Amino acid sequence: MAGIVYLVGAGPGNYKLLTLRGKEVLSRAEVVIYDHLADSRLLKFAPAEAEFIYAGKKAQQHTLTQEEINSLLIRKAKENKTVVRLKGGDPFVFGRGGEEAHSLSAAHILFEIVPGITSAIAVPAYAGIPVTERGTASSFAVVTGHESPDKTTSSIRWEKLSTAVDTLIFLMGVKNLSYITEKLIANGRAPETPAALIRWGTKAEQKTLITTLENASCTAKRYDLKPPAIFLVGSVVNFNKQISWFENKPLFGExxxxxxxxxxxxxxxxxxxxxxxxxxxxxTIQIMEPADAYASLQTAICHIDSYDWIVFTSINGVHAFFTQLKKQHRDSRALGHAKFAVIGAATKTALSQYGITADIIPGRYCAEELVEVMRPHIKKDCRILIPRARDARPYLPEQLSKIAAVVDVAEAYRTTAAVxxxxxxxxxxxxxxxxxxxxxxxxxxxxxxxxxxxxxxxxxxxxxxxxxxxxxxxxxxxxxxxxxxxxxxxxxxxxxxxxxxxxxxxxx
The missing domain is CATH 3.40.50.10090 (Rossmann fold)
Known part of the structure; x- marks a missing residue:
């Protein structure tokens, strides 16, 4: 029995603009075949054990031909795999998704189309340019910026397109920008028509260049504009001055x-x-198991009943402790006698995942403050356990030792350089x-x-x-x-x- 292929639109660039359905099918993928324009963070939605195959295509640089991609989809599906074909934008908007669907259909492979947000509307939106606007633009057209090189004549009816549509959006047109602008002007579009060039739209690297139709090519050359970028022509470009929002965010450009x-x-x-x-x-760091292979932590857990307080200073310490507790076939019920102190809201949250509420969390998240907050609650005969990193500052155990009978530091993890x-x-x-x-x-x-x-x-x-x-x-x-x-x-x-x-x- 053959598997299934999902042709998924990855969206315009920002990985958070993936659809819920796209994320859902990625979460159960066994094979992911992805494009150049698909943000690599999208791959984290797929199971770690999935097979990942790069099939990216840049201008003049094809990892696999379209025919090879079609064959790959069919072959993986025939292995009874759940296959996700992750494509930039929408699969059916200049994404060659139709060709892939035809091939799958001809091979009698089950498939599903998962639409994506096309860059044709999302990228202008991120630049503060609505493709339609009441009183300004009531129509828009999405046009390929580079037709198939196999074509001997253009299928774009320039004499109709140039003036019939209010807003023109050209995808993948940077390389042919001079040709596009010449055709539009020659067929009646006013040279002074506002125009915009938007590179890496919806991503933090976004760059918007406002120009005119006649100056667009010169503008692209002056700023050395490279793909991926869209070219937009129409009066709606003027709205960028009032409603540009993404590039006005506080940290944009950092x-x-x-x-x-x-x-x-x-x-x-x-x-x-x-x-x-x-x-x-x-x-710059990686979290490793302790040098003693958790021996000190396991010993402490064996005598967990003897501790009055358990102190966590990091998320990693929390998770390491409970992992070792589980290995001794015990759980949070074994800790009912103890009180807990933590440094930091994130550490508090991590502890709560194991059903335990911290008794003490200092207002300032540092060891100095924790000692002062704990001081009134610690008796001379208290025993305290601190599961933490090997090379952590000595301040906390040293100061607590002055006000408690016993303070044991158990090495829960160590940090090393991420060489x-x-x-x-x-x-x-x-x-x-x-x-x-x-x-x-x-x-x-x-x-x-x-x-x-x-x-x-x-x-x-x-x-x-x-x-x-x-x-x-x-x-x-x-x-x-x-x-x-x-x-x-x-x-x-x-x-x-x-x-x-x-x-x-x-x-x-």
Whole structure:
């Protein structure tokens, strides 16, 4: 029995504009065949064990021919696989989805079309240009900017198209821009008609150039405009002045390097991207199992009944502890006698996932504040367990030892430099595209310095943003001058402080 193929429109560029149906079918894909214009983060919606095949096509650069892609879809479906063909935009708007559907139909393969938001309407919207507007434009047309090279004559009826439609939207037309503008003007479109060129629309890299029909080609050359971009002609372009919104976001134009590990990094990325920033996640640390292979943590869990307090200082510590608890065939019920203290709202949330509410969380998310808040609640005969990273600051156990009978530190994980990211990190900084780097712990600073080695000078012109004073102090210890330090030591607090800094320094 053959499987099924889903021809899925990935949307115009911003991965969050994928449809719910698209995300649903991706979540059960066994094979994903994806295009150049599909954001790589879309692939995270598919199971990690799925087979991923790149079939991208740029101008003059085809990884696979269309015929090879058609054959690949059929072959994988005949292996009884659930196949997702992920295509930029909408599969049926210059996406050659019709050709793929014909091939599947001819091979008697079950398939489904999952429409996507086409860049023809989404990209202008992100540039503050409505393709229709009452009193200005009551019609629009979407036109290919590069017809098939096999055609001997154009199938575009320029003499009709040029003046019959209020708004003209050309997709994939950068290379043929001179030809397009000449045809439109020659067939009656006014040379002074407002026009827009929009590159990487809906993404943080978006660039909008406002011009006129007669000057469009010169404008593209002056700014060295490269695909992917759309070309829009019509009076609606004038609305860009009043309702441009995406490129007016507070952090638009900032390229921010996120140095934390994946899940917490994604939380910060979402917050910053919502404000218009382009974020690049490149962890400088990786979380590893402790050097003692959890021996000290397992020993502590064996004697868990003896502890009055359990203190967590990070999400990683929480998850490592409960993973080892489960391996001893125990769960949260074994902890009913203990009280819990945590540093940070994220750590509190992680603990709650195991059915436990923290008894203490300090107002300021640092060890110094936690000690002071815990002090009235700790008796001389208290026993305290702290599952945490091997190289964490000694302040917390040292200070708690002064007011409790026993403080045991169990190594729950360790952080090491993400050496596999070294070459990419250096190349990125050398490219001068990064405008800001965020640090969410001292270890992210220490390991960035380790990865850079003698090339620390690459940081000289980059704004450094720290989650709190301890991390900022670590920066200074390495001769770095952090510009931004969050007042509230959370991802939300850091994102808020970055936004405030941009407002003050750049008068957004």
């Amino acid at each position: 390229t921010i390097l996120i140095t934390r590990t994946s899940v917490p990094a994604s939380d910060l990325t979402d917050l910053l991207e919502d404000q218009g920033a382009r974020c690049i996640e490149l962890p 596999e990211n070294k070459s990419k990190l250096i190349a990125l900084l050398q490219s001068k595209t990064v405008t800001m780097i965020t640090f969410t712990s001292s270890s992210t600073v220490e390991n960035l310095i380790l990865l850079l080695g003698e090339q620390k000078s690459l940081l000289s012109d980059i704004t450094l943003a720290c989650i709190g004073p301890i991390t900022a102090s670590t920066c200074r210890a390495y001769g770095l001058a952090p510009i931004i330090t969050a007042d509230t030591y959370t991802m939300d607090g850091l994102a808020k402080k970055i936004k405030e800094w941009k407002w003050v320094t750049h008068e957004v």
